Amino acid sequence: MTLVQPAPVFLGGAVGQSVAKPDNLEKVQGRAEYIADLYRPGMLHGAILASPHAHARIRGYDLTEAMAAPGVVAIITGDDVGDGRMGAFIKDEHAIARGKVLYVGEPVAAVAARTEEEARHACRLICVDYEELPAILTPEAGLAEDAPILHEDLASYVKIFDAGSEGNLASRTQLIEGDVDAAWAECDVIVEGEFTTQPQAHVSMEPCGALADIDATGRVTLWSANQSVFRVQANVCESLGLPMSKLRSLTPRVGAGFGNKMEPHIQPITVALAIKAKRPVKLILSREEDFEMVRARHPYRVRMKTGAKSDGTLVARECEVLADCGAFADDSPGVLGYSLLMCGGPYRIPHLKASGKLVYTNKLRFGAFRGFGNPQVLFAGEQQIDQIGEKLGLDPFAIRRKNMLHEGDQWFVGPRIGSNGLGLCLDAVEQAAKGPRADGSPRNFGLAVTAHISGLLGTGAIVRMLEDGTISLNTGATDIGQGSDTVLAQICAEELKLPFDHVVVASPDTDGSPYNWGTTASRVTYTTGRAVKGAAKKVVDQAMVHAAEMLECDIDDLELREGGRIGQRNANSDVTFAQISGRAHWAVGGPLVGSQTLVFDEPTHDPKRAIALGLPFPRIGVFSFAALGVDVDIDETSGQVSVHEAWSAADVGRAINPRLVEVQLHGGFVQGLGYALYEEMVWDGARLANPSLMDYKVPTSRDVPDAIHTFIIEDPEPTGPFGAKGAGEIGLNTVPGAIANAVATATRTRHLHLPLTGERVLAGLITPGTTPD
Amino acid sequence: MAKKTLYSLTLNGEEIEVASSAGATLLETLREDLRVLSSKRGCNQGVCGACTVLLDDKPVRACLTLTAHCEGRKLQTMEGMGGDPIMATLQRHMVESGGVQCGFCTGGVLISARNLLSEDPSPSRETVKTALSGNLCRCTGYRTIIDAVCGAAEELAQ
Numbered sequence: 001m002t003l004v005q006p007a008p009v010f011l012g013g014a015v016g017q018s019v020a021k022p023d024n025l026e027k028v029q030g031r032a033e034y035i036a037d038l039y040r041p042g043m044l045h046g047a048i049l050a051s052p053h054a055h056a057r058i059r060g061y062d063l064t065e066a067m068a069a070p071g072v073v074a075i076i077t078g079d080d081v082g083d084g085r086m087g088a089f090i091k092d093e094h095a096i097a098r099g100k101v102l103y104v105g106e107p108v109a110a111v112a113a114r115t116e117e118e119a120r121h122a123c124r125l126i127c128v129d130y131e132e133l134p135a136i137l138t139p140e141a142g143l144a145e146d147a148p149i150l151h152e153d154l155a156s157y158v159k160i161f162d163a164g165s166e167g168n169l170a171s172r173t174q175l176i177e178g179d180v181d182a183a184w185a186e187c188d189v190i191v192e193g194e195f196t197t198q199p200q201a202h203v204s205m206e207p208c209g210a211l212a213d214i215d216a217t218g219r220v221t222l223w224s225a226n227q228s229v230f231r232v233q234a235n236v237c238e239s240l241g242l243p244m245s246k247l248r249s250l251t252p253r254v255g256a257g258f259g260n261k262m263e264p265h266i267q268p269i270t271v272a273l274a275i276k277a278k279r280p281v282k283l284i285l286s287r288e289e290d291f292e293m294v295r296a297r298h299p300y301r302v303r304m305k306t307g308a309k310s311d312g313t314l315v316a317r318e319c320e321v322l323a324d325c326g327a328f329a330d331d332s333p334g335v336l337g338y339s340l341l342m343c344g345g346p347y348r349i350p351h352l353k354a355s356g357k358l359v360y361t362n363k364l365r366f367g368a369f370r371g372f373g374n375p376q377v378l379f380a381g382e383q384q385i386d387q388i389g390e391k392l393g394l395d396p397f398a399i400r401r402k403n404m405l406h407e408g409d410q411w412f413v414g415p416r417i418g419s420n421g422l423g424l425c426l427d428a429v430e431q432a433a434k435g436p437r438a439d440g441s442p443r444n445f446g447l448a449v450t451a452h453i454s455g456l457l458g459t460g461a462i463v464r465m466l467e468d469g470t471i472s473l474n475t476g477a478t479d480i481g482q483g484s485d486t487v488l489a490q491i492c493a494e495e496l497k498l499p500f501d502h503v504v505v506a507s508p509d510t511d512g513s514p515y516n517w518g519t520t521a522s523r524v525t526y527t528t529g530r531a532v533k534g535a536a537k538k539v540v541d542q543a544m545v546h547a548a549e550m551l552e553c554d555i556d557d558l559e560l561r562e563g564g565r566i567g568q569r570n571a572n573s574d575v576t577f578a579q580i581s582g583r584a585h586w587a588v589g590g591p592l593v594g595s596q597t598l599v600f601d602e603p604t605h606d607p608k609r610a611i612a613l614g615l616p617f618p619r620i621g622v623f624s625f626a627a628l629g630v631d632v633d634i635d636e637t638s639g640q641v642s643v644h645e646a647w648s649a650a651d652v653g654r655a656i657n658p659r660l661v662e663v664q665l666h667g668g669f670v671q672g673l674g675y676a677l678y679e680e681m682v683w684d685g686a687r688l689a690n691p692s693l694m695d696y697k698v699p700t701s702r703d704v705p706d707a708i709h710t711f712i713i714e715d716p717e718p719t720g721p722f723g724a725k726g727a728g729e730i731g732l733n734t735v736p737g738a739i740a741n742a743v744a745t746a747t748r749t750r751h752l753h754l755p756l757t758g759e760r761v762l763a764g765l766i767t768p769g770t771t772p773d
Numbered sequence: 774m775a776k777k778t779l780y781s782l783t784l785n786g787e788e789i790e791v792a793s794s795a796g797a798t799l800l801e802t803l804r805e806d807l808r809v810l811s812s813k814r815g816c817n818q819g820v821c822g823a824c825t826v827l828l829d830d831k832p833v834r835a836c837l838t839l840t841a842h843c844e845g846r847k848l849q850t851m852e853g854m855g856g857d858p859i860m861a862t863l864q865r866h867m868v869e870s871g872g873v874q875c876g877f878c879t880g881g882v883l884i885s886a887r888n889l890l891s892e893d894p895s896p897s898r899e900t901v902k903t904a905l906s907g908n909l910c911r912c913t914g915y916r917t918i919i920d921a922v923c924g925a926a927e928e929l930a931q
Contacts, residue, residue: 020868027876028864028883030811030851037810115805205815205823205877205911255813255877256912287816481875481912575839668913693820693909701905701915706898708916 004408015494015722017584018659019093021486022501023253023479033252035209035225036284038385043211043692044073044112046283047119047274048266049126051101053158054135054362055148056687058099062127068602069125070116072089074277081272086238088231089616090329091158092151093365094290095239095268101130102150102327102363104687105292106514110269112277116284135686139301139324141360142168150360161616163333166411168360170325171333173614175340175413183316187265189306191387193771195304195380197736197754199324199681200297200674202369203698206255208294209266217330220247222272226263227255227478228332228518229508233309235264236271238538249510255482258671260725262520263330265294276397291691295367296681297326298335300376303342305382312394314403314585317384317434319343319377321356321367330367332358336615341604344412345381346422346451346625347403351464362686368520370671374452374733383450384735386744396447397430399629402630405450414606415621421651421715422449425627428649428711433629437644443631444644446742448734454526454726455622455719460597460639461531463492467585469564471539472494474506477528483660484524488671491529491721497538497562498577514597522726525656527722528624531596538594546580546589551702621718624725626650626733628669632742639762641677641743642705649711650730654723658712665710665731666757672735674699678755776864779897782843784852793840800835802809803850804869811851812879813930820910822870825881826850832888848858851880870921873913882908898923 026032042442061077080096085091097108109126113119136142147168150495151157154165163171184190212226220242226232229249238246253262274281276558280595284292301322308314321339325332340354389399407420429447434441462474473492479485481539485505495502506513516528540560547566548555551573558568567574602621605612629647634640648665655661678697682689690696716723740751749764752771777792782794786809793802800817803809803826803925812835815823824835854860863886866872873879882905889896889904901922902915910918 018871020871021873023876024873025880027873028867029855030880032876033810034805034813034877036814041809176920203909203911204814205821205875206907207815253876256875256910268905287818287821394792481877483874536834659871663874663913663917666916667874667912668914670914671911692818693816694818698909699915700907700909700920704915706916708914708920 008074008306014489015656018657021483021535023485028583034206034253034255037533038211038223038252038282040213042278043280043282044114044277045116045119046270046281047110047111047116047123048107048269048289050289051097051104053101053130053132054104055150056101056130057131057133058097058101059131065123066122067120068117072111072122073090073113073279074112074273075109075126076276078275080239081239083158084239084241086264088331089160089333090163090165091238093328095241095272095605103364105271105364107266107293110199110273111657112273112281115707116334127539135362136168137192137361137683137686139322139361142359143549150362158389161333162614164614170358170360171336171614172357173337173340173616174355176353176611177412177609177710178352180316180318180351183351183424184307185464188310189388189391190307191307191378191384192305192741193752195302195752197300197379199366200369200679201291201297201301201681201696202258202260204256204258204260205716207285207287207290208261210267210270211282211727212271213280214274214278218276219717221250222271223250223269225253225261226251227480227520229478229510229514231263231474231518232267233510238269239268240272240594242368251294251478251508252469253284253696254478254480256465257519258370259520260294262368262518287693288425291696292364295365296375297369298366302377302380304380304384306388308388308608310392312388312392312399312402314347314349316351317344317349319354321377323356323358324363325358325360326363326448327360328365328367330365333369333616335373339377342374343377343381345378346405348405348409363629363683364369370668370729371732372521372729374450375672375675376737378448378450378733379740380738383740383750386659386741387750388550399428400472401426401502410606410609411623412602413610413612415604417623418719419653419715420623420625421713422625422627425625425649425651425712427445428713429627429629429647432709433631434649436453442595444634444742444746445629445631446738446740446745447627447629448626448741449735450724450730450733452522452730452733453622453624454522454624455602456521456523456617457602458597458599458618459518459531459537460515460772461528461595462514463535463594465539465577465581465592467581469505469581471498471502472506473532474513474514474669475528476508478508478519480519482664483657485658487525487656488528488532491538492531494535494722496564497560498542498564502564522624522728522730525724526720526726527600529724531598533721534596535594536597539592542592542594543577543580546583547575550575550579550583555631588720594690606766613711622719622725623731624650624727625654626734627732628738630738630742632739632746634746634761636744636765639758641739641756641766643673644705645707645709646705647709648731649713650727651713651715652727653720653725654714656713656722661712661727662710664727666708668729668731669708669735670699670704672732673704676736676739676756678756678757680755683714776849780844781839782845783847785849794842797840798836799838799840799843802840803835809850809852813880814879815877821827822881822885825884825908827884827888832885851883859890859929862929863887863922866921866925870919870924872913872918878908878910882910882918889930890926894926896926
């Protein structure tokens, strides 16, 4: 195990070097093409009419005036899309509202016209006849006995797991290990609380958009801002009833995602418009529409209870989650299930019971957002660890070290833990944060730890050696700016012992790329990286066969040498990749192509160990670990919290590109900072009140501390490519929990509700020891 | 379609005429009429800074600027910054520092930074943070961007 300090190295780009992303060059020149920058000959512009009602039956449409408006070519409504339904876990969503609307902002109709202005103008001329229905705005209201039902046909929807759906209950999950009810009697100290967390908007700087074109055979080509060209293909085809072979999904550069662009946004609508107009259509959301129509982080209500022995040994925890699903299930069942899987934290807790309900409401869909349900339960769990430590006189590091899981242990419900650098993360933070501040004043310190998975679902890689011995790598993984193209090329180059710039990465294309479930769940470096390494190895093996014939020696006497050469051990003679590939292309054997596909197949659930009901991810695993320490300042007149200094340590197995890992930790910290302190989507009745960057505050350059220290811990994961594990989400998970613990240190007040606004923190300052609303 | 007016301006050193409607924003004119695409629509409300361009050497929000107000004026976008040595230094530092992730904010960030270095060739870190506070970035957490601008300023001061 080693501690890596990233240094700006820009050499050959081997694994472990902080090679700069090649796409940075076009980005600093303003030349990168995002979805809004694409144009096609004869292209129309689309616009969407959004529902003004939270819950209403659609009785009919009058499109006469809109169709007659200047520039209008086509209009679609629910009448145009058939009854196909999409959804990652529960297929409950049409391409566009059909029969009913379920939230304010839901797309009801869409127009294709010569210009965006004309399309938006025509949308305002569409008349929809609604019959308003009572709206459900909270999960509690959705579970009431006489509640109006959002999805009357829920029972008949296709579900990919045992969801237990009923009424407005979209899904429920329960995970149990040990005997919690009996275990409370063994505890010397018990803490309990009911926590709430707020909805957070992703705010990728690029709003969602799509461009669809139809070829002479009627086949669709679709470009869109996405985190998976394959999920786009599946969702569009399911919702519009198209065979998957009739739709090609591609990606331009993507202006970040954070989960917002993983599942569908307006791709199905754009395709339906293009099919009806028989012309290319581009549809780009405004910022307001991006807030109102796409998806957001779930608001949670978490009831948590934790008990320990007097020496600090954790004995039992119970966690009950009530999650707002919004109008469509989207990734929500996965988020709920993952929250419950992670609610024990990276600790040995012999008796653990987690249960949760996901309830449909008349709000936009909540879905995947960096952290995927982990930050919400961690906000509760990591505060309770501190509370137990306080009662027993154990410092935050000591109680966590005492209880943490180790390599080879099983995670809650069953997954086996491979490498585990959590202890080193704690060491790094403790060492760096110890003592008072530089000016001698005491710190207002808070600590939180976390784990996050990176092994999930299917992926593939194709490595082709070109005629001159350079390499084309094709994985189907969308690089959303985080640098996966660079990292995967580094893995490929390392396996082939080639300089990084000898590998070119193909842009994802459902016609030509191997399947990749998506750039999500911190999974690309680990899961796709494994496929890349395997595919590259196959190319080496094929090249070895050629080299043995060319050098007239035994294949076992050959070695792969730096720079694309294969030679005989203990001899100078060798052949180059160019010579080998030329021979393969033109004379013997055929071009060198290596491919590798895999699906993560380690079971989540060990039935000998635990009971699992409604588990949305039957196969998940491979854990990264992290610790975050923060030292906060609190303005005593406003209650406003700011971070004076932060220490973020993450065990990522092996940092393929340390600089890119470091930026994940910085970016995750700052997105978590906004979540912890002030970001909040606020509803005024059924309508989102702050769908703009004027009214929804995200951190600026002035809001972040200079002193964010990052520590990359490398405890190599045996199954990972060159030991690597995921790094994308782990830097965010801990932020609200660590800041809440620091605020408790400073104010002697426990906060159970996010965000930790000045108002709440001030209330705690005025009356310490209470739990402000 | 709305009636269009012909406007004359200097875009990236070239005198051009463009027909735009009287209410068109500079962002609409650049993107839809001229296909100059480095200026991005992130919010269309003057908050995010992704559309920032230089008008008579001063940074403005293209989404809040009417094309009609640009008549006879000098406009620069990222497409026209290729020959500027200060911009080249900023670009190199951004590439190498990790200040570029998704890249959607990057052009606006660079134009704000370029303007800062015109006004204050040796800015403090605090000054850099203030100068960039109108350019939102959701990926980097700002640290590597601030490092890049400070690094470029130091190199240029030598």
